[in-house]
Amino acid sequence: MMQDSIQKFTFLALGFFAVLSGLMVVFTKNPVHSVLYLVLTFFAITGEYILLNAQFIAIVNVIVYAGAIMVLFLFVIMLLNLNKETEPHKNPYLKFAAVITSGLLLLVIVGSLKAADKAIATPYPNTGDIMQSLAKVLFTQFLVPFEVSAVLFLAAMVGAVMLGKKEIK
Amino acid sequence: MQEVIQGIPLNWYITLSSILFCIGVLGVLFRRNAIIIFMSIELMLNSVNLLLVAFSASHGDVAGQVFVFFTMAVAAAEIAVGLAILVVMYRNTKSVDIDVLNRLKG
Numbered sequence: 133m134m135q136d137s138i139q140k141f142t143f144l145a146l147g148f149f150a151v152l153s154g155l156m157v158v159f160t161k162n163p164v165h166s167v168l169y170l171v172l173t174f175f176a177i178t179g180e181y182i183l184l185n186a187q188f189i190a191i192v193n194v195i196v197y198a199g200a201i202m203v204l205f206l207f208v209i210m211l212l213n214l215n216k217e218t219e220p221h222k223n224p225y226l227k228f229a230a231v232i233t234s235g236l237l238l239l240v241i242v243g244s245l246k247a248a249d250k251a252i253a254t255p256y257p258n259t260g261d262i263m264q265s266l267a268k269v270l271f272t273q274f275l276v277p278f279e280v281s282a283v284l285f286l287a288a289m290v291g292a293v294m295l296g297k298k299e300i301k
Numbered sequence: 302m303q304e305v306i307q308g309i310p311l312n313w314y315i316t317l318s319s320i321l322f323c324i325g326v327l328g329v330l331f332r333r334n335a336i337i338i339f340m341s342i343e344l345m346l347n348s349v350n351l352l353l354v355a356f357s358a359s360h361g362d363v364a365g366q367v368f369v370f371f372t373m374a375v376a377a378a379e380i381a382v383g384l385a386i387l388v389v390m391y392r393n394t395k396s397v398d399i400d401v402l403n404r405l406k407g
Binding site: 136140143147150151154157158170174180181183184185186188189193197200201205208209211214227229233234235238241242245246262265277281285287291292295296 | 308309312313314315316317319320321322323324325326327328330331332334336337339340341343344347350351354355357358363364366367369370371373374375376377378379380381382384385386387388389391397
């Protein structure tokens with residue numbers, strides 16, 4: 133019972149943290165601060181993964197998202213010298229409409245899923261090796277998509293290089 | 302072992318992911334800076350990942366985590382190409398304001 137409430141408290145704290153820094157991503161003026169808040173959000177989500185006993189996804193989340201993708205964002209912001217706080221003035225009605233729209237979307241999603249499932253999200257029974265079972269599924273059942281994702285990466289790399297070149301003759 | 306393991310209701314995960322997703326939608330609608338819009342899209346992808354892992358845990362099926370893995374791969378590729386497009390856009394217009402891109406408007 134004690135364990136239960138500790139876990140619920142951890143979930144709530146991490147969720148609060150994630151939502152707060154997610155809002156800061158949107159409302160901070162400086163893009164560099166936005167990136168840093170997004171990294172905080174990713175760490176909070178990683179904590180939720182660990183709470184769900186999904187360690188592999190947690191580690192990959194830190195390495196890929198907080199490590200690689202956010203560094204890419206920071207590089208682009210620094211290279212383009214965008215770290216100034218000037219945002220072109222925008223119609224305040226549009227901002228108001230954006231807030232109303234996303235609030236209504238949240239209302240609809242939460243309202244429609246309210247009666248969804250009272251089930252308990254039990255994590256995997258910790259007896260076996262979670263990495264082992266994940267790898268077994270990944271390299272047998274999902275082997276073809278795994279290989280196709282390699283082709284996807286190659287295509288993305290070629291596309292990024294082609295776009296980044298100064299002029300294409 | 303089983304009684305030590307937690308009980309966080311699945312509803313909580315659904316609510317948290319919905320909130321994070323709507324924050325992402327808010328970011329896409331609210332900001333004009335293309336980089337922030339990209340980051341909001343990442344936030345939305347992450348909220349869906351969280352939901353996938355929660356459902357995978359609740360069903361005891363490891364395939365959900367494999368889907369999250371593939372989502373991350375696709376997101377990484379998408380971001381690489383998207384940021385390259387952003388650099389080209391900056392090079393052509395000297396700005397990352399999406400209001401500049403209105404040439405396709407009828």
